[in-house]
Amino acid sequence: MKRAVLVIICAIVGPVLLDRPIVEAQRGNPQPPRTPKAAAPIDLTGYWVSIVTQDWRWRMVTPRKGDYQGVQMTPEAAKVADAWDPAKDEAAGEQCKSYGAPALMMVPGRFHITWQDDTTLKVETDAGMQTRLLRFGNVQTPLDSARDKPAETRTWQGVSQAQWLTPRPNVPLQLRPADRAADAPPLRPTGGSLQVVTRNLRAGYLRKNGVPYSENAVLTEHWDLYKRPNGEEWLTITTQVDDPQYLRNVRLTAPMFKKEPNGSKWDPTPCSARW
Amino acid sequence: MGPDAVFGKVVEEHGMPRAHSQEPKAGFRIAVLIVATILSAAPAFAQVDLTGTWQRVGASDNGAAREPVDLLGMPLSADGRAKALSYDIAALSATERQCQMYPPIYAIVGPFPLQFVMVPDPVTQKLLAWKILGWGDRDETMIWMDGRPHPSKYAPHSHGGFTTGAWEGDTLTAVTTHAKLGDIKRHRGFSSDRATLTYSFNRHGDILTVTGILEDPVYLAEPYVLTEVFRLTTNPNNFPLTACEPIEELPTLHENPALVPHYLPGKHPAMNEMTQRYNIPLEAVVGGPETMYPEYRKTLKDKYVMPPPCKEGCGGPPPAAPPPPAGRGAGAGQPAGRGGAQQP
Numbered sequence: 193m194k195r196a197v198l199v200i201i202c203a204i205v206g207p208v209l210l211d212r213p214i215v216e217a218q219r220g221n222p223q224p225p226r227t228p229k230a231a232a233p234i235d236l237t238g239y240w241v242s243i244v245t246q247d248w249r250w251r252m253v254t255p256r257k258g259d260y261q262g263v264q265m266t267p268e269a270a271k272v273a274d275a276w277d278p279a280k281d282e283a284a285g286e287q288c289k290s291y292g293a294p295a296l297m298m299v300p301g302r303f304h305i306t307w308q309d310d311t312t313l314k315v316e317t318d319a320g321m322q323t324r325l326l327r328f329g330n331v332q333t334p335l336d337s338a339r340d341k342p343a344e345t346r347t348w349q350g351v352s353q354a355q356w357l358t359p360r361p362n363v364p365l366q367l368r369p370a371d372r373a374a375d376a377p378p379l380r381p382t383g384g385s386l387q388v389v390t391r392n393l394r395a396g397y398l399r400k401n402g403v404p405y406s407e408n409a410v411l412t413e414h415w416d417l418y419k420r421p422n423g424e425e426w427l428t429i430t431t432q433v434d435d436p437q438y439l440r441n442v443r444l445t446a447p448m449f450k451k452e453p454n455g456s457k458w459d460p461t462p463c464s465a466r467w
Numbered sequence: 468m469g470p471d472a473v474f475g476k477v478v479e480e481h482g483m484p485r486a487h488s489q490e491p492k493a494g495f496r497i498a499v500l501i502v503a504t505i506l507s508a509a510p511a512f513a514q515v516d517l518t519g520t521w522q523r524v525g526a527s528d529n530g531a532a533r534e535p536v537d538l539l540g541m542p543l544s545a546d547g548r549a550k551a552l553s554y555d556i557a558a559l560s561a562t563e564r565q566c567q568m569y570p571p572i573y574a575i576v577g578p579f580p581l582q583f584v585m586v587p588d589p590v591t592q593k594l595l596a597w598k599i600l601g602w603g604d605r606d607e608t609m610i611w612m613d614g615r616p617h618p619s620k621y622a623p624h625s626h627g628g629f630t631t632g633a634w635e636g637d638t639l640t641a642v643t644t645h646a647k648l649g650d651i652k653r654h655r656g657f658s659s660d661r662a663t664l665t666y667s668f669n670r671h672g673d674i675l676t677v678t679g680i681l682e683d684p685v686y687l688a689e690p691y692v693l694t695e696v697f698r699l700t701t702n703p704n705n706f707p708l709t710a711c712e713p714i715e716e717l718p719t720l721h722e723n724p725a726l727v728p729h730y731l732p733g734k735h736p737a738m739n740e741m742t743q744r745y746n747i748p749l750e751a752v753v754g755g756p757e758t759m760y761p762e763y764r765k766t767l768k769d770k771y772v773m774p775p776p777c778k779e780g781c782g783g784p785p786p787a788a789p790p791p792p793a794g795r796g797a798g799a800g801q802p803a804g805r806g807g808a809q810q811p
Contacts, residue, residue, distance in 0.1 A: 233636075243692050244759050246527040248539035249745060252764055256745070256774045261782035262526050270783050300761035319761065357671075359515075359637045367515055369612040369634070370588035370595045383636030385669065416638065416669045418678065428669070428694055430676040440784070444524050446676050446694035457762065467768060 227310035228328035233358050233384030234417045237307065239458065240427060240449040242300045247445075251300055254400045254467055263403050269438035276402025278465040288463035291320035292348040292396035294411045294433045297447050302458055313354060313386075320463045326354040326388050346407055350393035357414075358384040386415035398433065398443070409435035425451035515637050517583040517597060517668060520705065521675050521697030529576040529695055532655060533780070534744070535737040538754030541656050547686030548753055551656045552735050557728035560720055566711035568626035570649030571664050573605045575679045575695045580703045588613070597632065597639070601708035610641045617644050624660050639668040651681065651691070656754070659685035673699040689756040746774045 244251055247262070257276055265273070281289055291299060301319025308314040308325065315324040331353050359382070390411040398405050412432040419425050426448060433443040538551055558564055574581060582600040586609070587593065594612050601607035606627030617629055628646030632639055643664040651658050658664075662683035669676045674696060681691040715721045720728075730736070741752040748770045751758050 242761055244761070245540040245542075245692055246529060246694070248758075249528070249747065252540075252751075252758075253745075253747060253767060253771050254773055256777050258777035258781050258783075260777075261780070262528055262531070263782060264526070265782075265784055267784045267787070273783075300764060302761065357637075367585075367634075368593050369614070370591055370593035371614055383638065385637075385671070387671070414669070414671045414674075414676070416667070416676065416678075418635075418638065418640070418667045420665070420680075426678070426680070426692070428667070428676055428678045430669070430671065430674060430696060432674070441524075443526050444674070444696040444698075445526050446678070446696050448678060448692050448694055450692075459762070467764075 228354070228356065229307050229310045231356060233356055233382070234386070236305045236313065236386065236415065236417065236427070239302055239304050239452040239455045241302045241452050241457070242297075243448050243450055244300050246447075247298070250399050250401075251298055257401055259401060260403060263398065264440040264443065265403065266438055266440055269404050272404040272438070273402040276397075281465040287465040288320060288322070288348050288396075289465070290397040290400045291317075291322050291463050292393060292405070293324060293350050293352070293390045294393065294405050294409055294431075294435075295396065295398050296320070296322055296324070296349070297413075297429050297431065298445065301461075302452070302455075303449075304455060304458065318458050318460045321460050322349060322463075324349045324352060326352045326386070328354045328356075346392055346394040348394050348396060350390045350411070352388050352390040355387045356384055357387050383417070385417070386413075388413040388415065404438050405433060405435050406437040408437060409433055427451070515634065515639070515670065516585075517639065517670060517675070518585050519583060519699050520701075520703035521581045521583065522700040522703060523578065523580060523695060524698045525694070525696035527694070529652075529693060532653060534740040535654070536735055536752060537655055537741055538652075539741070539747070539752060540759045541652065541754035542687055542689040542691055542756035542759055543656060543754045544686055544688040547656060547683075547688070548755070549732065550686055552738070552753070553729050553732065554650070554654065554657070555728035555730055556654050557717065560716040561727065562713045562715065562720070562724070565713040565716075567647075568604050568606050568649070570626070570646045570651060570658050570662070571608060571628050571630070571643045572651050572658065572679050572681050572691075572693065573649070574599060574608065574666075575677055575693050576652060577602070577605055579603075579605075579706045580700065581675075581677070581697055582703070582705065597641075601627070602706040603708060605708075607708065608643070610639070617642075628664070637670065639666075641666040641668070657686050658683045661685055662687075675699070689759075744774070746772050 249255060250259070250262070258274065260270065260273065263269075281287060296317060297303075299317070299319045301317050303315050303317045306314050306316075311328045313326040313328075315326065316322070317324075331351055388411075390413075393405070393407055393409055393411070395407040395409075396405060397403055410433075412434070414430040416428050416430070417425060418428070427450075428446050428448045430446045431444065433439065435443075535556070536552065538548065541547075541551075543551060559567065569577065579602045584598045584600060585594060586596040586598050588595040596612055597610040599608040599610070606625065608627050608630055610630045610632040612632050615631065617631060622629075622645060624645045624647045626647050626649070628643040630641050630643040632641035634640075643666070644662075646658070646660065646662065646664070648657060648660050650656060658681060662681060662685075665680040665682075667678045669678075675698070676694060676696050678692065678694045681687065681693075683691075720726055738752075739749065741747050742749050748767065751763070751767065757763055
């Protein structure tokens with residue numbers, strides 16, 4: 193009897209604990225791995241517009257020098273910001289310092305998302321005319337050694353490693369809603385979100401008025417899509433900037449975007465150090 | 468599907484005759500019990516368990532506005548703008564308004580943590596509702612998960628409103644109706660009792676992002692969308708909901724109880740503060756749907772001149788700690804004064 197119990201436990205628990213594809217493969221139904229593009233649990237492609245209802249005073253206009261409200265900065269960061277000089281940045285050809293990945297999605301503008309290939313999402317912005325490449329799988333530049341890269345290989349948009357996050361296949365019992373209707377269909381986890389980790393950045397500004405992030409900053413984002421019953425699609429990007437050199441705490445923001453039907457309002461504008 | 472039915476289905480999948488499952492013996496019952504225990508232990512790793520206290524950690528300026536007239540980026544209708552500019556915060560001192568709570572969006576713009584409690588069905592123990600506990604000036608929010616409908620539009624409205632929710636993957640979406648009128652940005656702008664608030668709650672590890680889409684046919688011309696980021700904490704600083712007791716606060720209201728503090732159109736004394744301090748044009752300060760889109764920047768470019776450098780109230784790093792006093796107890800590695808580590 194004990195043996196029978198053990199066998200049954202293994203038979204039942206196995207599929208729960210193991211990845212489903214492995215179980216399928218053992219049954220003789222091997223399935224080729226799907227590309228990140230084919231496996232995308234959400235469709236992020238299209239044109240998106242920033243909705244600026246938060247931090248308006250620091251995003252829609254260039255804030256005055258020395259205005260650091262809302263930034264948990266270190267004394268070292270304040271020294272850098274106090275020395276902010278847009279003319280100097282222009283002379284150095286660094287007009288794009290406030291368009292680096294840690295700040296880019298907070299810059300008011302539109303962005304266009306497409307699949308560059310089966311493993312790379314391309315995000316283009318009209319404000320600053322920047323391009324982010326969100327790569328799935330193994331990224332050519334090893335992220336672990338990013339700190340050792342010479343400064344000239346660093347870029348405003350850095351190296352971004354992307355990963356789909358999908359809901360667990362089995363919703364825990366006590367989190368399943370108590371349906372009032374007895375014949376309600378079982379809950380089927382759907383959707384998912386995109387996680388992006390970006391390193392190998394060129395040092396830049398979190399805000400146009402010189403609030404800095406260092407080249408060792410690590411940007412972690414979660415892209416969550418929300419479709420409304422009226423057809424609207426909204427995107428929230430939860431953004432964490434981890435930069436112990438210039439930030440006393442991890443900086444967390446969540447800019448939001450609304451999907452647009454087409455690119456008719458796309459307005460490419462080069463970087464500006466002043467506006 | 469009950470545990471016996473689950474058991475039978477699994478047995479069938481593994482090629483065992485169904486007859487064995489019809490009267491499970493003790494060993495089989497033990498097996499089912501063990502499996503159920505394992506499965507029920509899963510929420511420890513679940514992304515979607517929202518139970519706990521979530522400390523506000525976002526860096527955005529939700530509710531942090533300093534100037535009384537700061538409607539920047541708010542998609543107010545003409546009525547919404549008029550309502551906002553007529554409002555005098557002293558109105559909250561009127562006896563009949565002192566216990567007036569904020570509307571549901573205050574969960575996003577307010578200062579306190581969100582305390583999530585799971586409310587199980589008393590019989591099945593399945594998820595009946597999520598409750599977000601109230602705090603001093605915000606009523607609790609009960610997010611019904613059992614598919615019940617919203618009440619009739621003629622049903623009474625409350626400060627907390629009526630909320631239903633559903634899972635969409637790992638995202639909890641919730642819709643609130645039947646809330647009372649209230650101010651939506653710490654005394655800057657209002658939502659009416661016809662407003663609808665749609666939330667989405669996204670948990671990623673110990674981070675919770677709440678997005679709120681507020682729609683109001685009375686005071687908003689377009690949806691007002693806000694987000695806030697929270698972190699799960701074991702050391703919360705809560706402000707529990709307690710019974711409100713009105714008292715007389717202002718002598719003027721004592722002398723004239725019929726007085727309703729307000730400003731007449733165009734008479735708000737702080738109307739020009741944002742413009743004077745930040746050089747932001749008045750037409751942007753008073754909000755409107757066009758002000759939240761990127762193209763609005765073009766209309767500002769020729770009007771905006773950067774003000775002189777900030778001298779006070781500028782944020783930035785905290786002042787350097789004073790040197791530790793000489794003498795006993797001030798050895799190396801000791802914190803200089805109370806508080807210790809910086810908190811967000």
